[in-house]
Amino acid sequence: MKRRLRGAAVAAAASFCAVVLCGIPAPAAVDLSVGIRHVSPDGSAQECSEKARTALSAFLQNASESSAGSGEWIASGQNPRAGAVTAAATVRCYPLAKGYVVTFTCAVQLPDNPYGADALCLDVAHKFYGGTIAPLAAMPQPTPVPTGCSTVNLVGTWVADDKPGLTLTADLNGNMTDNEGVSGNWGLKGTTVTLTYYGEHTLTLSSDGKHMRGGGYSFTRRC
Amino acid sequence: MLRIRAALPAAACALALGAAALPASAALDLAVGARKIVKNQPVSGCNAAAKNALNSVLSDAAEIGSGDTGEWRAYGAPDSSGHSSAAAAVHCYPIDDGYVVTFTCAVETPPNADTASALCGKLATAFGGGP
Numbered sequence: 001m002k003r004r005l006r007g008a009a010v011a012a013a014a015s016f017c018a019v020v021l022c023g024i025p026a027p028a029a030v031d032l033s034v035g036i037r038h039v040s041p042d043g044s045a046q047e048c049s050e051k052a053r054t055a056l057s058a059f060l061q062n063a064s065e066s067s068a069g070s071g072e073w074i075a076s077g078q079n080p081r082a083g084a085v086t087a088a089a090t091v092r093c094y095p096l097a098k099g100y101v102v103t104f105t106c107a108v109q110l111p112d113n114p115y116g117a118d119a120l121c122l123d124v125a126h127k128f129y130g131g132t133i134a135p136l137a138a139m140p141q142p143t144p145v146p147t148g149c150s151t152v153n154l155v156g157t158w159v160a161d162d163k164p165g166l167t168l169t170a171d172l173n174g175n176m177t178d179n180e181g182v183s184g185n186w187g188l189k190g191t192t193v194t195l196t197y198y199g200e201h202t203l204t205l206s207s208d209g210k211h212m213r214g215g216g217y218s219f220t221r222r223c
Numbered sequence: 224m225l226r227i228r229a230a231l232p233a234a235a236c237a238l239a240l241g242a243a244a245l246p247a248s249a250a251l252d253l254a255v256g257a258r259k260i261v262k263n264q265p266v267s268g269c270n271a272a273a274k275n276a277l278n279s280v281l282s283d284a285a286e287i288g289s290g291d292t293g294e295w296r297a298y299g300a301p302d303s304s305g306h307s308s309a310a311a312a313v314h315c316y317p318i319d320d321g322y323v324v325t326f327t328c329a330v331e332t333p334p335n336a337d338t339a340s341a342l343c344g345k346l347a348t349a350f351g352g353g354p
Contacts, residue, residue, distance in 0.1 A: 032310035087251065
């Protein structure tokens, strides 16, 4: 009995680790674009600032001056799927005796961001002083959570048929948490369900995706 | 009951292992660093200081474009997969009686330990020449 329990524990840990490791994203890297500089023989620093804010706002959000009157502008782009900022740019104006000089520097985090830093900087610069603007790929949206009694996943809340107080909430990533906060994992191959929850259990999903039974467990999905 | 008691440590262990392995969501941090006006110095001095500062804080500083553009960039040391989580740019531009230099930094946190602002602070210090 002890050996069986130990085996179940090892299987639980191994299964959990397998799911977690599969979910680790590819290593990310910073991509920095430097080198676009524009010298305007006329125009005021104020004019540069206004154009900087407009150019940044065309592609990013929250354009702001790093300190009031500095002529140095920064903006960022939120990536809904990554749940983080993955693009940003600065436009820095400096007044000359006649006109001004302005530099464009952009950074993105790859591979999360759907376009590179050079593409972003070129568009911001062209918006500032004129030129062809190439459309940037849209930020990826979060993967929608499936609804209903899907037969290809276990996402949703499951209620134990013999203990209505016991519920399991399963997410899209193969994680599962019961009503007391104890977590485990689920897997589904065809109609065979593998639950790693106080050991590993094999159940069968019904053809309507609403029930799973086996190994002494019986659950019904709320859907 | 025995089954539950025995399995709880397994679940806890699995959770602990999972928590240790799960990476926190990385975010890009971009900072507008210092702008310095250096008088009575040629822009060539800015270029030399920019290269030195970048190489002292990051690595492989290079001037972007052809000729003396005064636009410098460097990346942090790459990790085992060849990716860098830090980068910075130094822009030098001649003005009538000297030059203006700006610092711009980007990091990915985590894994980078520094914020972009801290990285730019190190660069500005390494560049020297006062505030």
